[in-house]
Amino acid sequence: MKLKKDAYEKELARLQVELVKLQEWIVHEGLKVVVIFEGRDAAGKGGAIKRITECLNPRTCRVVALPKPTEKESTQWYFQRYVAHLPSAGEMVLFDRSWYNRAGVERVMGFCSDDQYWEFLKSVPEFENQLIRSGIIIIKYWFSVSDDEQEARFQARINDPTKQWKLSDMDLEARSKWVEYSKAKDVMFQYTDTESSPWYVIDSDIKRNARINCISHLLSHIPYEEVAHKKLELPERQENTGYMRPPIDSQTYVPDVASEIAKSMKEKEAKKDGKKDGKKDEVQGENAKIQSETSKRKRPTKKDRKRKKR
Numbered sequence: 001m002k003l004k005k006d007a008y009e010k011e012l013a014r015l016q017v018e019l020v021k022l023q024e025w026i027v028h029e030g031l032k033v034v035v036i037f038e039g040r041d042a043a044g045k046g047g048a049i050k051r052i053t054e055c056l057n058p059r060t061c062r063v064v065a066l067p068k069p070t071e072k073e074s075t076q077w078y079f080q081r082y083v084a085h086l087p088s089a090g091e092m093v094l095f096d097r098s099w100y101n102r103a104g105v106e107r108v109m110g111f112c113s114d115d116q117y118w119e120f121l122k123s124v125p126e127f128e129n130q131l132i133r134s135g136i137i138i139i140k141y142w143f144s145v146s147d148d149e150q151e152a153r154f155q156a157r158i159n160d161p162t163k164q165w166k167l168s169d170m171d172l173e174a175r176s177k178w179v180e181y182s183k184a185k186d187v188m189f190q191y192t193d194t195e196s197s198p199w200y201v202i203d204s205d206i207k208r209n210a211r212i213n214c215i216s217h218l219l220s221h222i223p224y225e226e227v228a229h230k231k232l233e234l235p236e237r238q239e240n241t242g243y244m245r246p247p248i249d250s251q252t253y254v255p256d257v258a259s260e261i262a263k264s265m266k267e268k269e270a271k272k273d274g275k276k277d278g279k280k281d282e283v284q285g286e287n288a289k290i291q292s293e294t295s296k297r298k299r300p301t302k303k304d305r306k307r308k309k310r
Helices: 005-029 045-053 099-103 114-133 147-158 169-192 207-221 257-298 302-309
Strands: 032-039 061-064 091-096 136-144 199-203
Touching: 005 045, 005 091, 005 207, 032 045, 045 061, 045 091, 045 136, 045 207, 099 114, 099 169, 114 136, 114 169, 136 207, 147 169, 199 207
Parallel strands: 032 091, 032 136, 061 091, 136 199
Antiparallel strands: none
16 A cells, blocks of 8 residues: 555654764764665665665765676676775665676676686675674665556656656667566575575655665664754854955855756746736626626606506
8 A cells, every 4th residue: 555645754754853963873883884785777676775874974974876887897806896885883875776787787787707607606605694794784676667657757757857867778788688587586595595694675656655665664674763862052242353255246156046046936926916906806896897787677667656556
């Protein structure tokens, strides 16, 4: 059942307060957290990441969304470019796609050899176990979206100039390989859904529900406490002992476009209200005229008065 907008916004606001507490606990305790977001194109990964991070301190919560590897990176140990982005103590890193590219897009689109693919599937459980043994908390989410819902989101992106950048040639080509991606995901889960580093699947056909479910699970997965803060008090502002601010016209200000828009809107509303008032007066005048003519018809004529006398 889809959450209503009011209920969604209320619960999201509550969860975001808890996320701030979680972040403060991570910093306080020196925890190292990695959260991996995987799933098909348009599955809702980016929307969930945005809601998680929008109230957090970007100094200690980072989003990593790497482009395709460079020619130099292609010659490195596969995990090398991801290792560079792992968290230090007191940090949480959100991977918007991760080393699991090799098990998905690289496998389906033929960007890696069979030997590289199978070596990855054998290596990744041990790689993640090494990270866990080093003290890194790993949480892996797979956003699951249906074929019909993905199609609807693709169409929405095509028609929205602010979202067209989300559609790459690779995304469009992947539509023709839906079954291959499904098979690749199943094999990936078979090898990498381990007891020490399991996958958590999120039904993302309903975006609001998916975001709430993801954040709720994330908060429940890392035990945290509220960090006590000393009470903040705003100090008195420094007394001005002769400082003179430079003239405004000596500085280059950004044009106040917002005020111009507000002024234009106000003028349009005034004209609209004036037209409404004029139309209202016109209607009232017509009504008064009709009432006057009606009352005249109802007045008795001389003939009527003579008839009454007879």
